[in-house]
Amino acid sequence: MKIIGLIGCVFWTFSMWSCDICGGVAGNSSIGLLASTQFHMIGIKSSLNTYRSYLNGIVHSREHIAQGEVIARWQPHARWQISANIPYQVGRQKRDLGSDFIQGLGDPRILINHVLVHQKDTNQATRNFLSLGLGIKAPWGRRAPASSMIRNLYPSTGAWNFSTVLLFTNRLTQRVSLQQEGIYTYKMCDASGYRYGNTYSYAVTVVWNKSLGTGRLLVGPGLQLERFGASTEDGLQVSGYNNQGYVLESQVSINYLSYKWLWGLNVVQPLQQNFNQGSMKQGIRLSFTLSYLITKNSKK
């Protein structure tokens, strides 16, 4: 019954945090599947992001950012959802003449989501779903010293972020639904006066589901466009490399939902990008999520 109740669930592959790793290019932060209303969830997520940095078109460094996160979602009410996660990050930059290795706790995040519309059909499967979320990222992780030249390798940006997330899903057929999401993230400055630019993103995902064994397989190919504003220092736009740009990405999520567990694999491949005056290019990104589902206590 639990699985059937999730047929109308929606993918939540949103990029609300725009965590500014390597200057903000790593905007996505999929937290996996968001069942409409039925479960609390707790889980772990592992991800790997890769980048290359260029000077006059010549590679001068390669960056690998790995993250492990504890993620949780609490469903206090049919129309309210609270998600949170705490990341631990390991970052490595390899250059011709040396390397840097930075690890530590990242910035914790919380999202409060309000379900504005949730229409179901006679089988109780979701037909239309619209939600608005407000998120906060607190600068409590390990941050770079003010004089650091490798600021982007640190787990924390040292600044508060505030996000709004608008998510709309509508079912096209019994097995296919379409999800769209728009996210705007406002970023504050850190203690040294440095501020990453605000980010905007729009993503569209087609979600296909099919029963498989004792569970259900959900596959979601999609596209995502992210735009990053210019960084500022003491209110003035940083000249030269200021993290401004955009990334158009393709992505696919493969999830398997069993009675108590939700498995997820997400692969993101940039299609087109122009970021930081072409000085940085994002490579493929992989993430794996495993969540334990906790059934809500129903009240009569």
Next chain:
Amino acid sequence: MKASIYIITFTLGILFVGTSCEKHHDPITATLTLLEPQAGDTVMAGEALHMHGTVVGTGELHGYSLTLTNLTTNQVVFSGSNSSHQTSYAFDEHWVNLEGATSNMRLNLVVNLDHDGTTTSKSVEFVASN
């Protein structure tokens, strides 16, 4: 007899062409660019120096090295080398001025054009201030 003459002439012709093409490779050259620091720059105490530049060869290069020397004390304060074979390189390294006294500094970039010791280099001088 005629056939033999043709064969000999043809063979010699091939050998001549082969020999004449063999040794006419242009020597490899490289364009060295030091973007940072610029000559005469001053790096204040405690600040980081950005060592930023590119090397572009006309063919395969055989590595490069970067050396930062305090000319006042004659001490090497930073050095690094890359021995990979590539047609171009870019570097972006950092050094923090903790010299304790105002010093003249020199950044030297040396590129290996072959394995016989042929190199080309470029250097820039600046000041590490206290």
